[in-house]
Amino acid sequence: MENDPNPHDPSSAGGGEEAKKGLVVLLVGAPGSGKSTFCNDVMAAARRPWVRVCQDTIANGKQGTKSQCLMSAAAALKDGKSVFIDRCNLEQEQRADFVKLGEAQVAVHAVVLDLPARLCISRSVKRTGHEGKLQGGKAAAVVNRMLQKKELPKLSEGFSRITFCHSENDVKEAVKAYNNLGPSGNLSAGVFGQKNKDDKVQLGIMRFLKKVDKQDQDAGKDITSDQNLTQANVPRQDSIGNTFTAELENKNEDQGSLNDENSSERSFVGRSSCNDVHTLAFPSISTSDFQFDLEKASDIIVDSVSDFLNKFDSVRLVLVDLSDKSKILSLVRKKAAKKNIESNKFFTFVGDITQLYTKGNFRCNVIANATNWRLKPGGGGVNAAIYRAAGDSLEIATKERAETLSPGNSVVVPLPSSSPLHLREGVTHVIHVLGPNMNLQRPNYLKNDYVEGCKILRDAYSSLFENFASIFKCQMRNESKRSSSGISNSQNPLKGTTGTCFSHSDQKIKLEGWYDSERNKKCKGFPFNAAAKEKISTPHGGHGYAHSETHSDVLNWDENSSNLTSSSNPGLEVKEKNCAEVSKRTWNAWAQALHVIALNPEKHKDVVMEMSDDFVVLNDLYPKATKHVLVLSRLHGLDCLVDVHKEHLPLLKRMHSAGLKWAKMFLCEDSSLIFRLGYHSVPSMRQLHLHVISQDFDSAHLKNKKHWNSFNTLFFRDSADAIKEIEKHGVATVIEDESLLKMELRCHRCRSAHPNIPRLKSHIANCKAPLPTHLLHNGLLVSAASKSVG
């Protein structure tokens, strides 16, 4: 091979030892962007041997495959030549294997021919005799479709140099640079010529959100035009551009551009479409007048926000500060980025919390007030500003609910519709919250006791967020009762928590009355005292979400009875009914397959990998990941998780251990795998079965939204959590809301949203973000590093 000069290469004779150092240059551009012309122009007057690898001609002049291109390129490199990869390379996934050609021995460059779409289309439409047979009318549609998928290359993909060309002149300059490159020379590393990298990204999310005018999608338009976008779709952008600073730019620097789409969504949503999303704006608690340490406070904010957002979808939290030089905002931004907090759900905002809508065009239906223990107006800062802006009605409404507040607590006050803050800003509730005080001039001074201080600050944020949740939970329940069609998924922020009305404010606070009469009737009967403790073993009455385990210790929920459920809870009534339906459910013939195997495993030795008296292990017939096995209970009558009670705990633990053992065995074969063990809330197949599934989700059998969401929403109940809950309450919380299966498609690592399964799959194949902290920290994953779970 080494002595087989490539016929495409005019200078394949090679050079001395130095000339053996090749270079890989990936051209990136739509059809018609001039990739082949670029290669030809460089090669016509090159000072080093080049090979052009073109997929359209690689198979004896005909269209070939990607692997043929890879082989041809590798051979040329081995021969000491430099290689142009002349294919569109518009998506990261398409580029990845070519980048690997470098293997640290050879520099890999990208030249991006990012010319106007209109120009590419007109060239493609006009040309005849194109190598890839892409010409004429068909070309316009193809170019447009390809450009929609465009992901601009990043250095983090493995390129040492990226040159962006936006005009014919830029192209000429780039040709010249590569022309002049001597046999042993190299061009300096870095990104050159990039402009306005968000152009396409904004378009992407606009399309995703179906906000782009139909005509903009027509073939002849320059779809990268920023002007079109803003004029057509983002009215009033100017009025808010200066104040809205939802900027977590450092987040996931090395992830694919779809994550960038998420960043765009963050600001887009903030501008115009958060009216229908429950949004809480809150100031930093205790860091101003109460002089709490900013570093510690920012850690607590980020942790609390992260915990909360893990529990709910379609809700937003906004940390607000008046100053654009705010230290707390910048600390939180930095830490939120580091923690991979979902950037479309958590924002920072520079501005006046009482004028978010009128000055910032940013609608928040709930705002938090960092108040004083007497819940009185005045003092200064946020408290004074909110009382002033809300008028007397806030003071009156507050008095009706509570007289005082102790540190670490909060109280919800519905804002009368006559309040200027309600009328003008659309704020429906104010949540007063009191944090720890480190200022000796103020009451409850903690004398620099940061152990106690941090605990109280965590409690304060937990209480604040729980109270925020209680507002939309009660509203939703009411809506769902009013509407026979139920709650649409897009507006349902619940991630499956058991519906409860709760408050974390002081005992004397009046809890009824802040929601409307119908809800009131339902919620009034809810026990707020220790009596509820006895009812915790009520079937399906456990807490809603595994994360609350940690909170419950801190907040002593049993004492407050705030998150307990009982049969008087409307959310629970619905739930119990559903559970009854599930247990009585009839199973179709196709759903009996596992049941049949469980009862007679010896007749299915072809599929059964391990057999014991009470379970069998088998490969999932349609695995949704590289490794996906089922640990199948053999107990008759135990069909799904809602059937499981305390007496089944030994069985559940044995199944868990078996699952763990198989995961560890797979890890010995491939240490890069990571496993999760759990149950589907509502299984499709009869007979209790535990899924042991690797988190790559790399499988052709993973085909639709239901497949994805059944493993990546609260529909999937981690085995370790289920066991803990059954130990504690006698039953496991089961999220029977099937709308979970219809949720938007989000990457299980970085939480970026994707419009369809193929796009999601190509993203997850490359996403390097860590798995969610609640899985990592609660021992719910089995990896080579941990090799343990639960």
Place this chain on the structure above:
DNA sequence: GTTCTAGAAC
């Protein structure tokens, strides 16, 4: 659970 397919979306 899967397969098939009409029709929507691109």
Place this chain on the structure above:
DNA sequence: GTTCTAGAAC
């Protein structure tokens, strides 16, 4: 024209 989803049938 191709891709993708979602609902029906099994």
